[in-house]
Amino acid sequence: MIRLLVVDDSALMRKVLGGIFAAEGDFELAFARDGLEALDLLPRFAPDVVTLDVTMPGLDGLACLDRIMLERPCPVVMLSSLTGEGAEASLDALARGAVDVLEKPAGAVSLAVDLFAPVLVQKVRAAARSRPRIALGLAARLRARHADLAPRPVSAAPPAPRQAETALTTDLTLPAAAAGGLVLVGASTGGPPALTAFLGELPADFPWPIIVAQHMPSTFTGPLARRLDGLCALGVQEVTAPALLAPGRVYVGRGDADVIVVRRPDGLMAAPAPAKADYPWHPSVDRLVESALDLVLPHRLVGVLMTGMGRDGARSMAVLRARGGRTIAEAEATAVVWGMPGELVRAGGASVVAPLETIAAELTALVT
Structure with missing residues (x-):
């Protein structure tokens, strides 16, 4: 019960x-x-x-x-x-x-x-x-x-963190030809504070654009983007219309819809797309990654799969790694729900398994 x-x-x-x-x-x-x-x-x-x-x-x-x-x-x-x-x-x-x-x-x-x-x-x-x-x-x-309120005795302590997985550090250098690329991030339950911790560690001159698919209703994704923009060195915006991808920018998919990568004459863009029944969660991580694989060479892509229930993103990021891209899965020790990243690890699709506090450093090492 x-x-x-x-x-x-x-x-x-x-x-x-x-x-x-x-x-x-x-x-x-x-x-x-x-x-x-x-x-x-x-x-x-x-x-x-x-x-x-x-x-x-x-x-x-x-x-x-x-x-x-x-x-x-x-x-x-x-x-x-x-x-x-x-x-x-x-x-x-x-x-x-x-x-x-x-x-x-x-x-x-x-x-x-x-x-x-x-x-x-x-x-x-x-x-x-x-x-x-x-x-x-x-x-x-x-x-x-609340200085006037005497704290009550604590009846239960927070659970001790489990031992973190060892980060996989072999063969992680991107090909030299990948002078530019794209980071694809997926998160669900527990995602907003995890995104704050992760993106807050990235410098303003981070060289690649980042697209985020965070499972959330549209009511929340705009305020989330504004909050992240105020807390991070990177510029953060919600994707409500096609936006040209630029280094050092973060693009948060609008809730109740999907965010995909499209090509226009002036370059690659993050664009909103109506939700599709084939994808049960929105913004869909799988659909985002699949759209990027259609337009960008795999070795120019890095996928980051963070805390969340279910399996969204695990299948597509496993394909990304199999084709020569790199992926980072949040470790069980720090994930609020180790559903999505756990599925990626079990599928053999994680190049790196890392606790939340080191994901930004792992990503920076991959792209620089």
């Missing part, structure tokens, strides 16, 4: 969410009407996963998340409104340690449940198997921010 704590100030949403998970048959449920009630339940119910509304009266979702990560770290899935403010708060939640975010149904909730329920259940199940990443310096920041 998966012990799930549902935290939402709306009685209707608590009823809807309770019905969704009760129907699954393997969830033990508890409910909280606000952040303070959730914190009171934490030590008594000991949830495996928490779903947490972003906007609540009193102790809101972000403040509650901070306290959960400090007092009893466990996987948290944030439920957000379909607004720009909700998207920014959701990205903030991911930076603070939430595993994933999901848009709450708008309008007539009962009419949207059939579409919302399968995605929610899948995300919560993945979260139950995940390794939540505790934000650096969280305890010190919280105690400074």
Whole structure:
């Protein structure tokens, strides 16, 4: 059984969410009407996963998340409104340690449940198997921010990281002819903070353009690109129209669609493309890599597959490596969910398996 704590100030949403998970048959449920009630339940119910509304009266979702990560770290899935403010708060939640975010149904909730329920259940199940990443310096920041609140005893420590895989370092130098090239990055669950850590380590003069396919709704990808642009030395933009690829630039695919590589008279471009049913996740990593392989010599491509559930990107990046390109898979020790990179490793498609903190250095070594 998966012990799930549902935290939402709306009685209707608590009823809807309770019905969704009760129907699954393997969830033990508890409910909280606000952040303070959730914190009171934490030590008594000991949830495996928490779903947490972003906007609540009193102790809101972000403040509650901070306290959960400090007092009893466990996987948290944030439920957000379909607004720009909700998207920014959701990205903030991911930076603070939430595993994933999901848009709450708008309008007539009962009419949207059939579409919302399968995605929610899948995300919560993945979260139950995940390794939540505790934000650096969280305890010190919280105690400074809430000096009037005496910290409660910590009832459970975050899980110890597993031993990292040894990076494969043989035959990694790109051919000398590859004076320029393209980096293709895929990520899903846990991706936004991983992208921040990875891209934040790359210098402003990084010589190749980078295209990112991060599984996310369109509500979130624009704010994500703006946030990364403010945190990284590289320029970052969302791909809402065809954009000419330039060195030292990062192109984030728009959510609910795909991002592909196309050729125009003035050069290669990152372009949005309508989602295709052949690819279950969007923006699709497989479709991005396949489009690049159609136009760019494999030895001028490097694929980076980071944390995320499922297998998107594993097949195409394995093909990329087989054709002479290079690939980097995030190590299990640092991945929130070792689904996508794990599938690449199991397929024999990873040139390098590296923890998050060294991926930027591994990539820089490959392209320079």
